[in-house]
Amino acid sequence: MTGFLTRRTTVKYLAAGALSAALPGLFAGRADAAVTAMKQAIAEAAARDEALSAFYRARDFKPIFVGKSDSRRRGALLKALAKADDHGLPGSAYDAEGLKGMMKQARTPSDRGRVEVEAAKRLLDYADHMRSGVLNPRRVDRGLVMDVPRYDRTSTIDAFSKSNPQAFLKKLAPRKPEYVRLQKEKLRLEKLLARGGWGETVQAKALKPGQSGGAVVQLRNRLIRMGYMRKTATQTYDANLQSAVQKFQVQHGLAPDGVAGASTLAQVNAQVEDRLSQVLVAMERNRWNARPLEKKHVYVNIPDYHVDIIQNGKSTFRSRVVVGKNTEDRRTPEFSDVMEFMVINPSWYVPRSIVTKEYLPLMKRNRNAAGQLQIIGRNGKPVSRSAINFAQYNEKTFPYSMKQPPSKGNALGLVKFMFPNKYNIYLHDTPSKSLFGRETRAFSHGCVRVHKPFDFAYALLKAQESDPEGFFQSTLRTGRERRVDLREPLPVHLAYYTAWVDPKGRAHYRNDIYGRDRTIFRALQNAGVSLRAVQS
Structure with a gap:
């Protein structure tokens, strides 16, 4: 029977041919099943995270970390997480080695789907911490009232997926020389x-x-x-x-x-x-204030007891200051605003807390106490002290306000610098000059007292007056209260850094x-x- 196939051999070859013809479809089916299993795992793992769920849903649950073509993203992320401690971030929270191990051990499509989402979560945590800080400052201390921007998580991971991964991760850190x-x-x-x-x-x-x-x-x-x-x-x-x-x-x-x-x-x-702990805190504060400061601004570093006008990175004016006393209701808060005007020969409108907590008890014992202050009624007019029975009032019921007219002895001195804010904090002159000679200068009710207020005023007016000193002094001599608007309002930053490094590389430290x-x-x-x- 040479040249002819036996029946058994014929059946064997026919079966082999049928199987060969069926293989592409069979393998495709298995591949489709694997893809489906991974997508389902990604969908389930991301379901409780609205940002990730939206991101993966928009891309039909395709991975960005665990796919065959995702090695650059995987490598960039693992490298960044491994170096998180270099930035004073909690490296253990991202656990680069643990994530690397999870990636190696992921055998099934479902395992890889779950690891995909875990990598995405760690990316977002790392990005958020690097750009905006590990902590929410308002939850740490009541005096930390600055507004810290938090970036949209879906937009963050979407941008990462479309960018050079190493470049994207590198740009997350504050882009500030300090x-x-x-x-x-x-x-x-x-x-x-x-x-x-x-x-x-x-x-x-x-x-x-x-x-x-x-x-x-x-x-x-x-x-x-x-x-x-x-x-x-x-x-x-x-x-x-x-x-x-x-x-x-x-x-x-x-x-x-x-x-x-x-x-x-x-x-x-x-x-x-x-x-080292001071430096770590300073780096965290830099992340809270990651945006570069304006080319020209006023800068007060509370623990340094100084105010500067900074222009193009250099101080063009510097003066000692007195800041708030270290008690719960007097500490100078940290925030940023815009200086809009100054008031020459200002009146002092005494804050309600000072009126009721400090002056009312004094006037109960002696109605003429704090005689430099006027009692003001609800109609805005002065009220004679002899017409008031101070003993019948307490902190909540006292119906009057108090005001000190312009004078050399005014608590605000002869000029104040205003950046209207809900904390009622501003910079001003003071008749109490002796405090500026001390190393520790935390004595005010919260506002910032300036040692060289006239020079500060001249420096601010220089941008709009040909003779800033002459203008200021002539206005001052009138003895009348006058508001002077700044034609170019100036950003003001009240900061709190006990550690910084100057451009020459010298480290500076201050008391907390x-x-x-x-x-x-x-x-x-x-x-x-x-x-x-x-x-x-």
């Missing part, structure tokens, strides 16, 4: 922490030039490690050590007298961990006068942010 400088200072401190810090603390209450001994050596060694002086074997508080102390004092907001008094030694003995940094750092720790030591 943020980059803080990040470098963070790494420097982490390396110092790994090497044991700045060494032995200074065991003395105070040291001054000319002294010698063990405590002077401790001070010398600590300042050498901090980078304020070169290595030396001297055991005496000599001119070089005095110069190093002065440099240290300048960068810590202390009077640069070259004497290591109690306040200076307290700062010298601060630990690396203390400074309201305890806000301490509160923020605790909240960051609760969110997963931690101090870390980095080997060089």
Whole structure:
């Protein structure tokens, strides 16, 4: 039977041919089933997240992380999450290694669908934290009243899916030079922490030039490690050590007298961990205020006790200020607004809280107390004190307001600078000049008192008056209250930074006068942010 097939062989070949013909459809069916299983898993995993559900629904539940062509996105995301700690973010919350393991272990289409959504969630958390901060400031401290923009989650992941993934993730960090400088200072401190810090603390209450001994050596060694002086074997508080102390004092907001008094030694003995926590908080604050500041603006850093007019990144005017006292109802809040006008020879309309809590108790004991203030009735006219029975009123029922007419002794001084806001906070002059000579200047009811208010006024009027000083002084001499509008309203930022790095790379630190940094750092720790030591 050569040349002929047996019946059994014929059947075998026919079956093989039928199967071969059917294979493309069979494989397609299996592939379709796998795609369907993955899409269903994505839909189910994203169902409770409205933003992700909307995103995946719009793309028919196709993946962006776990598909065969998604390796660049996977790699970019995992790399960014792994470096989250470099930004002072809670790296453990994104768990790059855990996500990587989940991706490797995902065997079935359903597993990959669930991992897809998990990766998307971590992307969105990371993006939100990087652009707007880990914390919501209003939930951390009542004094943190700034408005922080939060970006739409659906738009965020949609933009990521259509962008170069590495470029997109890189651009999430605040695009501000000061943020980059803080990040470098963070790494420097982490390396110092790994090497044991700045060494032995200074065991003395105070040291001054000319002294010698063990405590002077401790001070010398600590300042050498901090980078304020070169290595030396001297055991005496000599001119070089005095110069190093002065440099240290300048960068810590202390009077640069070259004497290591109690306040200076307290700062010298601060630990690396203390400074690192301040930097982490400052980076978080930069994320809350991620938008670059205007080319020209007024800037008050509350813990630094100074106001500046900043133009093109440089200070064109600077003055000491007094800020709110560290009590719950007097701390100066942090927010931004726009300065619209100044008032020369202002009246002081006493805030209701001060009227009822401070002056009413005084006037109950002596109706003539606070005699510099007028009592104002509901019709807006002055009322004689002799016509008022102060004893019958309390904080809630007292029906009068109080006002101090323009004068040199006016609580607002001779000029105030207004950026109308619901917190009733503004900048102003003051007759209490002695407070500006102190290192710690937190004494006001919340407003910001300016040491050089006239010079501040001249600097503001320079943009609209050919002779700003002459205009101001002639208006002042009238003794009458006058509002002067700024033709170019100026943004005002009341900020709170206890750590920053100047353009020359010098780190500056200030005291946490309201305890806000301490509160923020605790909240960051609760969110997963931690101090870390980095080997060089």
